[in-house]
Amino acid sequence: MTPRILRRSLLATSVLLAILPGLSHARCDNLSNTKPGPINIIGNTFPALDHIAKEMESCTRGGLKVQYKLVPSPQNETETLQAFGSSGKSAFDAAVVSMETFTKLQSAGQVQSMTDLVTKYKAKYKIEDNMLVKVNGEVMAIAFMQNAQNLFYRKDLFDKHGIKVPATYADMMAAAKTLKEKEPGIEFPIAQTFAKGWDSATEFSNIFAGYGGRFFKAGSAAPDFNSEAGVKALETMKAMTAYMTPNYLASGSDDVMNQYQQGKAAMGVLWASRASRMDDPTASKIVGKMEFTAAPAVMAGGKSATHLWWDGVVMPKNLAGDRDTVFQVLMEALDEETTAKGNDLTIWVRSSYKPTRFGNGVAASAKAGAPQWPSEPYFGLAHGEIGKIIPDVMTGAMTPKVALDAAAAAYTKAAAEKGFLK
Amino acid sequence: MLLLLALPLALTFYLSVRSCALQMEVVTVTESSPFGTKEVVTQRAVLGPDGRALSVCRFVGLEYFRKVLGLDADVAIQAGSSAPPDAGGSPAAASPQRSTEFIGALRFTLLYTFATTPFVLLLGFALALGVNQVGQRWRPMYISASLLPFIITPVVGALAIKWLFRDNGLMPYFLSQFGISLFWMAQAWSARLLIIFYGIWHVVPFAFIVFYAGLQSVPQDSLEAARIDGANAWQRLHYVTLPHLAPLFVFVTLIHLMDAYRVFEPVVVLTQGAFTTSVQYLTYYILLQENNPYKASAAAVLTTAGIAVLLVPLLMRTWKEQRRGG
Numbered sequence: 001m002t003p004r005i006l007r008r009s010l011l012a013t014s015v016l017l018a019i020l021p022g023l024s025h026a027r028c029d030n031l032s033n034t035k036p037g038p039i040n041i042i043g044n045t046f047p048a049l050d051h052i053a054k055e056m057e058s059c060t061r062g063g064l065k066v067q068y069k070l071v072p073s074p075q076n077e078t079e080t081l082q083a084f085g086s087s088g089k090s091a092f093d094a095a096v097v098s099m100e101t102f103t104k105l106q107s108a109g110q111v112q113s114m115t116d117l118v119t120k121y122k123a124k125y126k127i128e129d130n131m132l133v134k135v136n137g138e139v140m141a142i143a144f145m146q147n148a149q150n151l152f153y154r155k156d157l158f159d160k161h162g163i164k165v166p167a168t169y170a171d172m173m174a175a176a177k178t179l180k181e182k183e184p185g186i187e188f189p190i191a192q193t194f195a196k197g198w199d200s201a202t203e204f205s206n207i208f209a210g211y212g213g214r215f216f217k218a219g220s221a222a223p224d225f226n227s228e229a230g231v232k233a234l235e236t237m238k239a240m241t242a243y244m245t246p247n248y249l250a251s252g253s254d255d256v257m258n259q260y261q262q263g264k265a266a267m268g269v270l271w272a273s274r275a276s277r278m279d280d281p282t283a284s285k286i287v288g289k290m291e292f293t294a295a296p297a298v299m300a301g302g303k304s305a306t307h308l309w310w311d312g313v314v315m316p317k318n319l320a321g322d323r324d325t326v327f328q329v330l331m332e333a334l335d336e337e338t339t340a341k342g343n344d345l346t347i348w349v350r351s352s353y354k355p356t357r358f359g360n361g362v363a364a365s366a367k368a369g370a371p372q373w374p375s376e377p378y379f380g381l382a383h384g385e386i387g388k389i390i391p392d393v394m395t396g397a398m399t400p401k402v403a404l405d406a407a408a409a410a411y412t413k414a415a416a417e418k419g420f421l422k
Numbered sequence: 423m424l425l426l427l428a429l430p431l432a433l434t435f436y437l438s439v440r441s442c443a444l445q446m447e448v449v450t451v452t453e454s455s456p457f458g459t460k461e462v463v464t465q466r467a468v469l470g471p472d473g474r475a476l477s478v479c480r481f482v483g484l485e486y487f488r489k490v491l492g493l494d495a496d497v498a499i500q501a502g503s504s505a506p507p508d509a510g511g512s513p514a515a516a517s518p519q520r521s522t523e524f525i526g527a528l529r530f531t532l533l534y535t536f537a538t539t540p541f542v543l544l545l546g547f548a549l550a551l552g553v554n555q556v557g558q559r560w561r562p563m564y565i566s567a568s569l570l571p572f573i574i575t576p577v578v579g580a581l582a583i584k585w586l587f588r589d590n591g592l593m594p595y596f597l598s599q600f601g602i603s604l605f606w607m608a609q610a611w612s613a614r615l616l617i618i619f620y621g622i623w624h625v626v627p628f629a630f631i632v633f634y635a636g637l638q639s640v641p642q643d644s645l646e647a648a649r650i651d652g653a654n655a656w657q658r659l660h661y662v663t664l665p666h667l668a669p670l671f672v673f674v675t676l677i678h679l680m681d682a683y684r685v686f687e688p689v690v691v692l693t694q695g696a697f698t699t700s701v702q703y704l705t706y707y708i709l710l711q712e713n714n715p716y717k718a719s720a721a722a723v724l725t726t727a728g729i730a731v732l733l734v735p736l737l738m739r740t741w742k743e744q745r746r747g748g
Contacts, residue, residue, distance in 0.1 A: 074710055081713065099455070104713070108444055109467045109475045134454040143456050188589075196696040197707075219448065219463045245589045249696035250607035255588055262590045308457050317473065349456050372457045376464050384711030388523075391696050413489065414712045419443030419478070420465055 028059035028332050035322040036063025039329055042080055043096030045070035046273060048145055048346035049311070052096065055333040055341075066329055068096075074198070077101045084110040089320035094330055099310050099373055100380065102133070102141050107377030111314045113138040117327040125331040131349050133312055143312035144334050145346045147273050148295070148370060149206060150306060150361025154266040155291040157183055166296045169207070169236055169305070172267060176243035179266050190240055191256045191265035194248040194394070200237075201387030206269070208233040209371060210298035210305025221378045221420040223411050225386065226404035234393050234400035236298060241394055249391050261285060269295045269306065273346055275358035292361035294368040304368035310349070378420040385411040431726065438486055438719035442479040444468075486720035490524050490708075524721070527699040528728065530614065534700070535682040535732070538621040542678050543671060545622065546629025551659075553630075554637050565634070572627035580691035583620045610697040617698055620688040625681065629674045636670045637663070669743075676736050683729050701725045 041056060043049055053068035060066075069092070071079055077100070083091045084105055097105070105111045118127055118139050133141035151172075153165060158175070161182055166172035176189035183189075193199035208215075213229030216222060241248055245259065257274050259265040261284040277283065278290040295306035313330045315323060339348045347359040355363065388410075389403040398406075415421040444467040452461050467475035488494045553564045571579060587593050587606040597604055606612045640663050648658045686702040689695055695703055705725060709718040 078710060078713075107446075107464065107466045109469050109473075130456050132454065133456075134452075134459075136451050146456055195694045197694050197711075199694070221465065246605035246608035247589055248608075250584075250588070250613070250693050252694065259589055264590055310456050366457070372455060372460075375453060375462060378465065381712060384707075387711070413494075414714070417441060417443065417714055417717065418712070419446045 027055065028061040028064065028329070031062060031064075031325070031328045031332070034062045034064060034325040034328065037065070037321065039064060039066045039094075039321055039326055040069065040092045041066065041094045041096065041330075042069045042071060042076060042083070042092045044073045044076045044098070044311075048273065048342060049096055051342040051345055052144070052333055052338060055338045056329060059329050059332055064325070064329065073098075077104075081105065084108075084316040084318070086318065088318070090316035090318045091320075092316065093319055093321045093326045094313055094315050096311065096313055097141070099312075099375070102312065102314060103375045103377055104380065105314060106135060106140055110317055111140050112317045112319065112323070113140060114142065114315060114327060115139045117324065118142075121328065121331055125335055127331065128349070128351060130351070131312075131334075133310070141312040141314045142330070142334065143310040143349050144339075145311045145348055146362060147271060147309045147311065147347065148306050148362045148365050149202070149269045149271050150295045150304075150365045151293050152260060152268055152270050152275070152278070152290055152361075153293070154286065154289055156289045157186070157266050165293055166267070168296050168300055168302070169210075169240070169298050170300075172296050173239060173243060175267065180243060183266070185263060186266050188243060188245040188259075188264065189266045190243040190268050191245070191251065191259040192240070192248075192268040192270065193251055193253055193256050194237070194241070194244065194390070195250055195252045195255075196391045197387040198383070199252055199387075200249075200390040201383045203237060203269075204233055204386055204390060205374075205383065206295065206306045207236050207298055209307065210302055212302075215374060215379060215382055216376060221376070221415050223382060223408040223415075225382060226401070226408040230404045231400040233298075234390070234404070237390070238394055238400075249394065260290060272359065272362045275361065276344055276356070278358075292358060292364075294361065294364035295370065297368070304365040304370040306365050306370045307373040308362070308366055308370055309373050378415050378418070381414045381418065381420075382407075382411045385414065434719045434722050434726075437716055438723050439481060439483055440479055441482045441486070441716045442477050445476045445478055482716075486717045487724065489717065490704075490721045490724055492523060492525070523699070524701070524704060524724070527701045527704045530698050531683060531685060531700045531702075531728075532732075533614065534618055534621060534685050535679060537618045538625065538682055539675060539678055541622045542625045542629050543674060545626045546674065547633050547667075549626065549630040550633035550637055553634055565631075568630050569627045571623050572625070572631075574624075576624065576687035577691055579624055580620055580688040583616065583623070583688070584692050587616060607693055607696070613693050613697040617685070617688045617692055620692065621682060621685065625678055629678070632670055632674055633667065636667045640666050672736065672740065676733065676740070679732055679736070680729060683725075683732060701728065 041053075043053065050070065053070060056066050056068050077097075080092070080095045080097060080101055081104060084095070085108060095101075102111070115138050118132065121127065127142070131142050131144065132139050133143050151166065157163075157179060158165065161178055163175045163178055164171070166175050172190065179186045179189040192203055194203060208225065208229055211229035211232050213225060213227060213233065215225050217224045245251065245265075247255075251259075253271060253274060256265070256268060256270050257277060260268070260270075260278060263285045272292070275290075275292050279287045281287050294304045297303060298305045313334070315326060319326065336350060336352045339350045339353050343354055344356050344358065347353070347355070347362050385407040389398065389407045392398040393400050393403045412421060446465040447468050448463065449466050450461060450463050451466075452459060470476045485494070549568055553561060553568065556564055574582075585591055589605075594604065594606070604612065606616050644662050645658055648662055653661065684702050685700045686706065689698055689700050689703045690706075692698075695707070701721070702725065705718050705721040708714060708721055
């Protein structure tokens with residue numbers, strides 16, 4: 001068979017497989033007491049969420065019409081905040097959010113408690129305790145997947161040159177030095193998301209946390225990232241740029257993924273949700289060669305320098321529709337069947353998820369003590385200001401301390417404008 | 423009509439002199455997630471009797487304008503009497519960098535605007551002349567091919583350019599065949615050049631189609647007469663065609679100035695603002711990162727003021743022409 005015919009028959013088989021279960025048991029077959037009408041849900045778009053969106057929209061029984069609005073990040077957050085924060089009814093009956101967005105909604109008191117609904121439907125939808133995101137005991141969100149940036153490394157090249165899997169960033173740079181010298185095709189061994197703004201600020205946050213840095217003074221929103229740990233984090237980042245493509249200031253997740261797939265870069269810390277794409281034969285030249293493990297620590301024996309994230313569903317306080325119906329639709333789409341069907345798309349929270357090697361990195365990072373992404377509602381402001389100054393430090397236009405002081409001063413203003421600092 | 427046009431502007435201005443913030447309180451809460459349970463000190467909105475967050479609005483005058491322009495000397499707004507005891511390091515060292523943010527964005531926006539305009543006019547006109555020479559049969563094909571960059575969604579077009587120029591892209595590979603190794607997003611000049619190149623590529627078709635339409639209306643008898651009088655091709659272009667198309671040149675310049683001043687997509691897609699921030703991008707960034715529509719409004723008003731200044735000479739010319747014509 002030629003590859004094209006093979007691909008077609010594979011496609012036909014998978015379509016058939018997708019339809020077959022539908023013949024015996026349809027989604028939303030036994031909802032109770034639903035109110036017919038449209039249900040609007042908003043969320044980001046990437047493979048795992050697209051899968052869930054499809055599951056949600058297949059819920060067409062009892063006069064229900066579910067629409068999932070796929071909006072790329074970060075615009076989805078803007079739209080969600082606007083809808084949940086509007087003085088009238090929310091345009092969306094539910095939202096799929098990252099924990100960063102959840103933090104903002106929660107602090108503004110805009111998500112509603114789902115505790116009673118969870119109690120009511122716990123058995124029916126096998127809602128697991130691990131999925132519940134609680135604040136002071138009230139269920140405010142239901143998490144379904146996790147994500148983290150973890151180490152990607154080319155096992156074949158590491159084995160070839162007898163390099164150990166890096167446990168620290170210093171190890172990683174040493175490994176990069178070896179590869180740069182000895183492996184002809186690898187001129188820029190490290191690739192990470194150092195693009196100006198959100199990407200590089202997130203890298204900073206990971207490494208900064210690895211140095212034990214605290215973003216804020218204890219119990220207040222006053223900045224504390226312009227500290228010794230902050231300077232060290234920026235110095236580490238600058239040292240890494242010696243092993244990266246000179247285009248690093250424009251390297252977002254897509255670009256980094258591309259550098260790995262093309263075999264031009266051999267290691268780096270990247271989102272676990274990108275791991276399975278390393279083995280996509282249509283886009284990758286390195287199928288089966290990339291391995292995944294915990295993000296390195298920055299200090300020997302330190303915690304894995306990354307953060308753990310979850311994605312989940314929330315319902316607005318200013319909900320327009322029937323909350324019981326909306327909740328059932330959400331739970332239908334987050335059941336075990338969805339996890340099973342999309343098992344390899346991401347790292348699911350449900351215990352029925354069968355871990356693949358693409359999820360190794362997140363599990364290893366968690367085991368190596370990686371903390372959860374900061375949940376202070378003012379963290380986003382600090383993160384935004386840090387993202388602005390990183391290019392100036394990387395290009396040497398500013399020293400780390402001066403740049404961090406500038407970011408701290410700008411953050412202080414922004415936080416005062418938003419009422420976090422008096 | 424005037425009301426319809428002015429209302430959004432007035433509203434934006436109204437927003438820019440106000441500031442609303444939720445009334446926050448410091449709380450200690452227990453948070454549980456798939457990653458475990460912990461106690462955190464955080465802030466949350468004070469809820470009113472109806473369960474809604476209480477928000478406090480006040481008039482701030484031109485404070486946000488000063489901030490966007492970097493003219494505010496003091497570090498924090500002193501909402502209450504108690505300023506933060508630890509405003510974060512040495513603010514004195516910080517102010518020079520902050521103050522240049524809007525100016526830097528404005529500088530690149532103007533560079534982009536003025537660098538692209540002549541190319542857009544020249545190339546657009548050349549293309550129109552070229553297509554005008556092509557036989558009737560092939561014209562539709564040429565026209566559709568030329569219009570393609572303008573039809574493509576800007577984000578997609580910018581992505582296409584990025585993919586051409588990023589690591590392992592076609593252009594770096596092509597150049598490396600001649601021993602030239604260039605990283606386009608690594609230095610200010612090349613990153614800026616790339617965005618300017620995108621701008622020209624994207625807008626030339628617009629100029630082309632306008633000029634091409636104009637060329638169809640050049641009076642054939644005047645051209646005929648010129649030819650009989652012995653004018654060569656260059657003279658016919660110079661004395662007949664160009665004067666006829668002059669208003670179109672003004673029109674294209676006007677539209678492109680307004681368009682270029684709003685440059686946004688290539689900045690987001692190609693460089694994410696590294697070396698190249700535009701005024702529009704800055705407004706977006708304030709809205710997105712700081713989630714502060716009031717400050718973003720101030721940036722938007724300043725942006726609008728900028729375009730007004732930019733367009734004054736052209737608008738005055740058009741005004742005079744209209745009066746003369748009428």
